[in-house]
Structure formats: structure tokens, C-alpha cells
Amino acid sequence: MALDIVIMAAGKGTRMKSDRPKVLHPLAGVSLLQHVLNSVSAVHAERIIVVTGHGADQVEASLPAPKPHFVRQLPQLGTGHAVQQAAPLLHDDGITLILNGDTPLIEAATLRSLVEACGGTKLALLTVILDDASGYGRIVRAAPTPCDPEPGITAIVEHKDATPEQRAIHEVYTGAMAAPTAQLKQWLARLDNRNAQGEYYLTDVVAYAVAEGVPVVAAQPRRVTEVLGVNSPQQLATLERLLQRDRADALMDAGVRLADPARLDVRGELQCGTDVAIDVNCVFEGTVRLGDRVQIGANCVIRNAVIAHDAVIHPFTHIDGDALGVSVGPGSLIGPFARLRPGAVLGAEVHIGNFVEVKNSTLADGAKANHLAYLGDATVGQRVNFGAGSITANYDGANKHRTEIGDDVHVGSNCVLVAPITLGAGATIGGGSTVTRDAPAGQLTVTRARQLSLATWKRPVKPG
Numbered sequence: 001m002a003l004d005i006v007i008m009a010a011g012k013g014t015r016m017k018s019d020r021p022k023v024l025h026p027l028a029g030v031s032l033l034q035h036v037l038n039s040v041s042a043v044h045a046e047r048i049i050v051v052t053g054h055g056a057d058q059v060e061a062s063l064p065a066p067k068p069h070f071v072r073q074l075p076q077l078g079t080g081h082a083v084q085q086a087a088p089l090l091h092d093d094g095i096t097l098i099l100n101g102d103t104p105l106i107e108a109a110t111l112r113s114l115v116e117a118c119g120g121t122k123l124a125l126l127t128v129i130l131d132d133a134s135g136y137g138r139i140v141r142a143a144p145t146p147c148d149p150e151p152g153i154t155a156i157v158e159h160k161d162a163t164p165e166q167r168a169i170h171e172v173y174t175g176a177m178a179a180p181t182a183q184l185k186q187w188l189a190r191l192d193n194r195n196a197q198g199e200y201y202l203t204d205v206v207a208y209a210v211a212e213g214v215p216v217v218a219a220q221p222r223r224v225t226e227v228l229g230v231n232s233p234q235q236l237a238t239l240e241r242l243l244q245r246d247r248a249d250a251l252m253d254a255g256v257r258l259a260d261p262a263r264l265d266v267r268g269e270l271q272c273g274t275d276v277a278i279d280v281n282c283v284f285e286g287t288v289r290l291g292d293r294v295q296i297g298a299n300c301v302i303r304n305a306v307i308a309h310d311a312v313i314h315p316f317t318h319i320d321g322d323a324l325g326v327s328v329g330p331g332s333l334i335g336p337f338a339r340l341r342p343g344a345v346l347g348a349e350v351h352i353g354n355f356v357e358v359k360n361s362t363l364a365d366g367a368k369a370n371h372l373a374y375l376g377d378a379t380v381g382q383r384v385n386f387g388a389g390s391i392t393a394n395y396d397g398a399n400k401h402r403t404e405i406g407d408d409v410h411v412g413s414n415c416v417l418v419a420p421i422t423l424g425a426g427a428t429i430g431g432g433s434t435v436t437r438d439a440p441a442g443q444l445t446v447t448r449a450r451q452l453s454l455a456t457w458k459r460p461v462k463p464g
């Protein structure tokens with residue numbers, strides 16, 4: 001039986017007080033809508049339809065290929081009206097699963113159980129019991145009788161339309177339902193907006209189903225947190241911490257030592273070997289792989305990088321591989337206060353110290369740049385020592401040029417290596433040199449003026 005999925009994402013999200021469409025706000029670095037689509041992608045669906053409206057161009061452009069189907073809802077007249085826009089795209093002989101675009105933690109297993117509960121013949125609602133149900137649509141059931149202690153659902157009543165008795169109900173509709181498509185289409189065509197909000201309520205289909213004798217059943221998510229929606233910055237922050245705590249728990253289950261699971265942010269995928277230790281306030285973005293026994297100091301931000309076994313990243317280090325990636329070799333020591341940029345490829349036991357920036361450069365095993373240096377577009381040989389304050393001048397104002405540094409080169413402090421340039425193996429560059437031509441292997445190259453002292457020189461004095 002064909003399954004079509006409709007995700008409602010046309011609402012404005014007024015309480016976010018933002019120019020950005022609500023469903024595009026990021027949670028763990030990924031938009032709310034993309035989270036929903038990620039869960040949906042694990043359920044086999046014929047067609048995925050996203051209803052857009054507020055900020056439609058932005059929302060549609062934000063999703064990567066393969067894009068779902070989009071239908072526009074302009075103006076937004078309610079959730080029933082939203083699904084009406086998608087109706088022409090739904091397969092009559094199947095099931096339609098309807099979801100909110102602002103409920104990012106919903107899990108694929110929950111979606112599957114909701115579709116299963118529908119089975120193509122029933123109307124299945126995802127419900128939860130909440131201590132504080134205010135704002136939600138209430139699940140109204142017939143009065144229990146001795147022969148029917150768990151009576152069927154008769155309606156969903158929106159908070160604003162509910163009587164005081166109905167407001168006392170704790171079972172609420174979460175915004176997710178699965179319905180037989182053919183009947184759903186008929187129900188959608190009959191919706192009206194005679195209610196407290198003057199909207200076309202999707203939830204009114206429940207009463208139609210009951211009237212037609214279509215069974216209405218409820219399914220529950222594994223955890224209540226799955227169905228929490230985002231309507232305000234506070235709720236977004238609450239969900240962010242819930243999701244991050246789940247990720248921290250999963251890492252600890254795999255043996256990763258986190259100094260504080262509440263002070264970790266994984267905004268992408270973090271893979272760890274054994275005996276990895278991560279100190280407080282670290283942020284991991286994109287895809288990051290940490291080898292066995294890697295240690296990450298406090299306050300590091302690491303994006304798109306591979307860090308090999310036994311490397312130590314000292315505190316306050318920023319590693320950003322962006323599209324090219326960064327790779328740190330085994331046993332390397334990085335930081336504190338180091339910056340590795342896209343294309344930094346470090347071999348084994350490389351040392352990069354404080355206030356050293358490395359971009360698009362390869363450093364072979366044992367190379368060191370321990371203080372205050374810039375290596376850009378450079379190839380650095382084994383055991384090279386790159387002195388404090390030295391830089392590769394890789395940019396002539398128009399083009400970038402490469403610097404080649406052979407094995408065992410020693411670059412003194414405060415040198416400027418003007419690229420393109422090659423320093424032969426074993427060369428030594430005297431401190432304070434600006435080097436514009438290739439330096440021969442094995443020799444000392446110095447470009448600064450000779451030191452001289454003037455015995456007869458006198459300090460100027462004030463006249464009078």
C-alpha cells in the first residue's frame with residue numbers, strides 16, 4: 001500500500017520573533033525541517049510533500065537534492081487547509097502520514113508504528129499524556145462504561161475551543177496522524193472554519209471519521225520528548241539540550257570520557273575510537289573522527305577533521321577543515337590556541353603551538369612550529385623546525401604561491417619566506433631574514449644586514 005507523507009511547514013512561527021522561517025532554525029546545526037526529513041527518510045514512502053508558505057522560497061532552497069515535492073499554501077488558513085493543498089498529490093489507494101515541520105525529534109520507529117496502527121483502514125493519531133496540556137488539542141473519548149473501560153476517541157478539540165471539562169484532559173494530539181488517503185481526501189473537502197480561530201482545522205477529520213464508523217486509534221511515541229514542538233527560542237534551546245544530552249550519552253555508552261556531558265555540542269557526526277577523552281565546552285561540527293586515545297582540551301571547536309590516534313589537542317584550539325578537511329597525524333600535539341584551516345595535513349608527531357595558523361599545507365612527520373607562525377600553501381619536510389614569528393608570504397596580492405621546505409630545515413625566528421620559494425634539505429635560515437630566492441641545501445642563508453656597533457656614536461641631547 002502506497003505511503004505518502006505530508007510535512008506542514010507553512011506557518012510563520014510568530015513567537016520565534018525572527019525574520020527566518022521557523023522550520024529553518026537550526027537544531028544541532030541542522031534545520032528543524034531537515035531533522036523531520038531525516039526521520040522520514042528512514043520510512044519507505046512513495047511521495048514526500050512539504051507544504052510551504054511563509055518564506056517558501058527560502059525553505060524550498062534550503063533542502064538538498066533529492067528534493068521532496070513542494071506545495072504552497074498562500075495564505076495560511078490552518079492545518080486542514082495546509083493538507084488540502086497537498087491532496088492532489090496523494091495516492092488514493094494508500095495511507096497518508098501527516099507531520100509537523102517543527103517537531104524535529106520525532107523518530108522513524110514512531111512514524112512506522114503510527115502507519116502500522118492506521119493499517120489503511122483506521123485513523124491513527126499520535127498522542128501523549130502531558131501534565132500541562134495547555135495549548136494542545138485534547139483527545140476526547142467517550143465516557144467509560146463497565147464493558148468498555150477504554151472507550152474510543154470521539155474528537156480532537158483545540159485548546160481555544162475546549163470547555164473547562166475538556167481542558168482538564170491530559171491526553172493531547174501531537175500533530176502527527178496517519179489516515180486512509182481516499183477517506184482523508186473526502187474529509188478534507190468538508191472542513192470549515194467555524195471555530196475560535198477561524199481556521200480550517202485538520203483535527204476536525206476525527207469527528208468525521210467517527211461519524212462514518214472509521215475506527216480512530218491512538219499510538220504513542222517511545223518518549224514524550226520526540227513530539228515536543230518548537231514555537232519559541234526557549235523551546236528551541238530546550239530541544240537542543242535534550243538532543244545534545246542524547247548524543248553525549250551515546251558517546252559515553254561507547255566509552256568516550258566526557259568531562260561534562262552537559263557541556264558538549266555535536267552539530268554533525270562525531271566518531272571516536274577507544275579511550276578518547278573530551279574536556280568541557282567543545283563543539284564538533286560536520287564530520288569529525290577521533291582515533292584511539294585522542295585527548296581534546298577544553299574549549300576547542302573542531303569541524304570536518306580527522307585526528308589520528310594519540311594526538312593531543314590542547315585547549316582553545318580551532319580546527320576548521322571546511323570542504324578540504326584537516327588531518328592530524330598520530331601523536332601530534334596541537335595548541336593551545338592553535339588554528340588549523342582547510343587543507344592542513346599533518347604527519348605523525350607534528351607539534352603546532354600557540355598562535356600558529358596552518359592553511360593548505362602538508363607537514364611531514366616530526367615537523368614543529370611551536371609559536372606565533374603562519375604556514376600557508378607550504379610543503380614542509382620531516383623534522384623541520386619553523387621558528388617563532390616566521391611566516392610564509394604566500395600571497396602577492398593577486399595569486400597564491402607555494403613554499404617548499406626540505407627535510408631537517410631550520411627556520412629561525414621572524415623570517416619571511418616569500419613564495420614561490422624552495423629551501424633545500426638541511427638548510428638553516430638565520431633569524432630575521434626575508435628570503436626571496438631559493439636557499440641551498442645544507443647551508444646557512446641569512447639576508448639581514450650585518451650587525452655593527454659605532455664606538456663614537458653619541459645620543460642626541462636637548463639644546464640649552
Ligand code: UD1
Pocket residue numbers: 008009010011012051053073075076077078079080081082100101102135136137138156158172173174175200201202203229
Ligand atoms: C496543532 C493541532 C493541535 C496539536 C498541536 C501539536 C490543529 C488544528 N491543531 O496546533 O491539536 O495539539 O498542533 O503541536 O491542527 N501550519 C501550516 N499551515 C497553516 C497552519 C499551520 O503549514 O495554515 C503548520 C505549521 O507550520 C506547523 C504545523 O502546521 O508546522 C502546526 O501548526 P501550529 O500553528 O503550530 O498548530 P497548533 O495550533 O500548535
Ligand code: CA
Pocket residue numbers: 229231
Ligand atoms: Ca505548534
